[in-house]
Amino acid sequence: MDELSVKRLLYIDDQVILAPSACGLQEMVNKMNNSFKKRGMKLNVCKTKVMVFEMGKSMTEYDLLIEGKKVELVKEFVCLGSMFTNDGKHDRNIERRVNTGNKVNGVLLANMNSKSVSRQARLAIHNGVLIPTV
Missing domain, CATH: 1.20.5 (Single alpha-helices involved in coiled-coils or other helix-helix interfaces)
Structure with a gap:
C-alpha cells in the first residue's frame, strides 16, 4: 500500500477525488472542470460536495470553489451504497x-x-x- 496512491475513484458519472491538502484538492478540481469544459460538459456545482476527513467532533471550515461558486461542505455522504463520515468511523x-x-x-x-x-x-x-x- 505504501507505493499505491489513490487520487480518484470513478463509477459511471460519479467521482470521488482524494487529496492530501486543500490546495491539492482545489488544483485537481480545477483541472477536472477545465477538462469537462473542453469536452462541452458542465460540472454541476449543486450536486458537488466536499468533505474533510478529520478526528474529533469539530468540522474544519473549507471553501472549495468551482468557477467562483462555493461547494457545500458535508460531514457525511453515501457512495456506492456505503456511508462515509468525516471522522472516518464506520458505525x-x-x-x-x-x-x-x-x-x-x-x-x-x-x-x-x-x-x-x-x-x-x-x-x-x-x-x-x-x-x-x-
Whole structure:
C-alpha cells in the first residue's frame, strides 16, 4: 500500500477525488472542470460536495470553489451504497445497513402474515425458497 496512491475513484458519472491538502484538492478540481469544459460538459456545482476527513467532533471550515461558486461542505455522504463520515468511523454505515435490512425483513414479515398469500408461498418464503407459481 505504501507505493499505491489513490487520487480518484470513478463509477459511471460519479467521482470521488482524494487529496492530501486543500490546495491539492482545489488544483485537481480545477483541472477536472477545465477538462469537462473542453469536452462541452458542465460540472454541476449543486450536486458537488466536499468533505474533510478529520478526528474529533469539530468540522474544519473549507471553501472549495468551482468557477467562483462555493461547494457545500458535508460531514457525511453515501457512495456506492456505503456511508462515509468525516471522522472516518464506520458505525453510521453499519447502523444504516442494519436499518435497511430491518425494513426489508419487515416487508417480508408483512407478506408472510398476509391473508392474500397462500400457505405454500408462506412456507416457501419462511424456508428461503422462492417457488414460482403458474
